[in-house]
Amino acid sequence: LVNVSFVVLVFNINVVSGYNQLHIGGIFPINGKGGWQGGQACMPAAKLALQDVNEKEDLLPGFNLTLHSNDSECEPGLGASVMYNLLYNAPQKLMLLAGCSTVCTTVAEAAKMWNLVVLCYGASSPALSDRSRFPTLFRTHPSATVHNPTRIKLMQKFGWSRVAILQQAEEVFISTVEDLETRCKEAGIEIVTRQSFLSDPTDAVRNLRRQDARIIVGLFYVVAARRVLCEMYKQQLYGRAYVWFFIGWYEDNWYEVNLKNENISCTKEQMRMAAQGHLTTEALMWNQNNQKTISGMSSEDFRKRLNDALIEEGYDISHNRYPEGYQEAPLAYDAVWSVALAFNKTMQKLKEGNIGKTLKDFTYTDKVIANTIYSAMNSTQFLGVSGWVAFSSQGDRIALTQIEQMIDGQYYKLGYYDTQADNLTWFDMEKWDGGKVPQDRTIVRRVLRTVSLPLFICMSTVSSCGIVVALALIVFNIWHRHRRVIQTSHPVCNTIMLFGVIICLVSVILLGLDGQFVTAENYPKVIKIVFTVAEKIHLNHT
Known part of the structure; x- marks a missing residue:
């Protein structure tokens, strides 16, 4: 048996005496060696959101939102242990936040047994869109399949x-590739x-070279991306002859x-x-318009606060060296706001329903409150620092896709693609x-x-002159045969x-004929x- 100890970090921002606490669990990948950390x-972004939510008086009146969290290291086994630790230790949790696709897969599949809604701020696996397998999952991070129509x-x-x-x-990439293969087949694109x-891409990259691959879609975590x-x-698989598609949520450096x-x-x-x-290609994770969001901040205001945090x-x-998850930080911030808005709507529905229950009465066996929370989350819509936040029927985030290209060490925006409207906005900034x-x-x-042609004319002229001379000699030979x-010079042999x-010289002209003089049908x-002429020459020679 291995004893694993957990240090649970509790963030309770601006707790006012007499306020009731609404507790949620958080699972954050931070100190792992592989996967997405x-x-x-995202943790500092979530802390900022907690602070803003708890300071907003008209949101969750009389309540404070508290986050209990721990590090999963993007390991599904450790993530499951963190989840069980959160659930089996007081206080009661109303919802779970999670990041990293492999961890979210484990957590979301198990959470339904406790009637818990799971909100993932950093999980793109297409497998998570399966409502039969993950009935209580939502995510502010768009599915990885949103990239495939763009590709x-x-x-x-x-x-x-x-x-x-x-x-x-990894499952997230396997399911993404399966979707990409289907779309390529429909579009008439061959996958060569x-x-x-698993971890060493040497043989795989070498095989790409053997297959003469020129346009290559790469799907892997950032640690593996560096090895690739x-x-x-x-293997010299770069330069003017090759184009690579990488995932857009890596940090810029x-x-x-x-x-x-x-x-x-x-x-x-x-x-x-x-x-x-x-x-x-990446889903838009930062609001592109410098307008006030539900928190009262613009995306630039949030960026400044996040940098300070x-x-x-x-x-x-x-020097633009940001920690991993910086691009997804707005998703974590908006995830906390989604939780707060869903809880606020749940409180209203419970009050209007006159069922005599509040959020504080929630237990892991209470399906009534769980279904109310699910319904509230499903209908949540607002303008956040990551853009317009809304969820599809599968619990997926609806978002535009941004296309960028690495030019001289910097990423430049090439355009945006709206999958639903099939609209590509292109800036003509690409550089090859x-x-x-x-x-x-x-x-x-x-x-x-x-x-x-000059050589053919020259040789044909010389051959023609030779033919004329040969004919003249034949005439001379016959005329003076007596x-x-x-x-005494054997005229018959001379004539032959x-x-x-003459035949040899004619063959020079015939052998010089090619596609510029004779059509493919007559060639x-x-x-x-x-061939006949050559055979005659051979017979004459023998």
């Missing part, structure tokens, strides 16, 4: 109909190969950090060279090495190689020899004539 930035749209825009896929062997790996990028450099800690055998300069020109947490964010769009395969062009000198010379006839 987005809790590093298909880009492939069609640039005329790519032959692609390859490289994936890490699908390679997967280094192997790309070693992801290819330059932790190289020594992860034993990456490439330098920063080599990683920078390999990363040049790749495309990324990260500095207080001890993170060095100078060599100045033109890369091809999706090795182009084989059939070029007619012909004999040089002369003794001619008779001269005819052979076999010319070949037959040439």
